[in-house]
Amino acid sequence: MMKAVQPIGIFDSGIGGTSIWKEIHTLLPSEDTLYLSDSKNAPYGNKTKDAIIALAVKNTEYLLERNSKIIVVACNTATTNAIKVLRQNYDVPFIGIEPAIKPAALKTKTNTIGILATKGTLNSELFEKTSSNLSSNPIIIEQIGEGLVDLIENGKIHSDEMNRLLKKYLKPMMNANADHIVLGCTHYPYLKEKIQNIVGASVNIIDSGSAVAIQTKNILSEHNLLISGTRTPINKFLINKNKAVLTKILSDYASRINIEEEDF
Numbered sequence: 001m002m003k004a005v006q007p008i009g010i011f012d013s014g015i016g017g018t019s020i021w022k023e024i025h026t027l028l029p030s031e032d033t034l035y036l037s038d039s040k041n042a043p044y045g046n047k048t049k050d051a052i053i054a055l056a057v058k059n060t061e062y063l064l065e066r067n068s069k070i071i072v073v074a075c076n077t078a079t080t081n082a083i084k085v086l087r088q089n090y091d092v093p094f095i096g097i098e099p100a101i102k103p104a105a106l107k108t109k110t111n112t113i114g115i116l117a118t119k120g121t122l123n124s125e126l127f128e129k130t131s132s133n134l135s136s137n138p139i140i141i142e143q144i145g146e147g148l149v150d151l152i153e154n155g156k157i158h159s160d161e162m163n164r165l166l167k168k169y170l171k172p173m174m175n176a177n178a179d180h181i182v183l184g185c186t187h188y189p190y191l192k193e194k195i196q197n198i199v200g201a202s203v204n205i206i207d208s209g210s211a212v213a214i215q216t217k218n219i220l221s222e223h224n225l226l227i228s229g230t231r232t233p234i235n236k237f238l239i240n241k242n243k244a245v246l247t248k249i250l251s252d253y254a255s256r257i258n259i260e261e262e263d264f
């Protein structure tokens, strides 16, 4: 039987899911967390559905062996391709993340929204289902963020190449007068400022991070697995390649976390 003192397990293809970890840690500061950064296998976005499922299973088993009470799939690509299989095969509760096109579709005034995500997410059945079942009928400009995850994983957020790619990918959205841009990859919140500078302040940039944290809290509460009261948590990060980039992206949290390089 699961206990509240067990950690929240979180995984992503790399360091992007730390944008979700930050939301979870802010909302649930007393919870222990265990984060897996599968950077060795990043990006997931160009892999086949079967390959993504195999990696999601590997990460889930690693987190379960380390006692996770819930698994947060902090990766749109892994969620949209693998969460059904994960839920069918493991008893633990799973929280997934999908591009927030529903709220963007409800709020758009120009009836046009842009979405930036990986090929694996945009081509998935789950994304196809969500975007064809919207209550309104907005124009959706889809754009694969080819190369963006690689640059972030290699510590090149502030590079000329990043600026060049972002301008190229955002142009069709701006030309179509999109007033909302959905960030459909957990790496992309790290690009939010750059994207806002390119598209201007009047465009809303939406991600699903805080919704995932709220959902995590709700599901833990439903299962009586929330830590009650205040305590100092253990926040552990495991990465299988390039620890320095993860350390840098989490530098504001350095005193509260522990990062180890490990092969998994």
Ligand code: DGL
Pocket: 012, 013, 014, 016, 017, 042, 043, 044, 045, 046, 074, 075, 076, 077, 078, 118, 121, 149, 184, 185, 186, 187
């Ligand atoms: N953070 C993953 C996502 O949300 C990145 C996917 C990749 O590795 O390509 O989709």
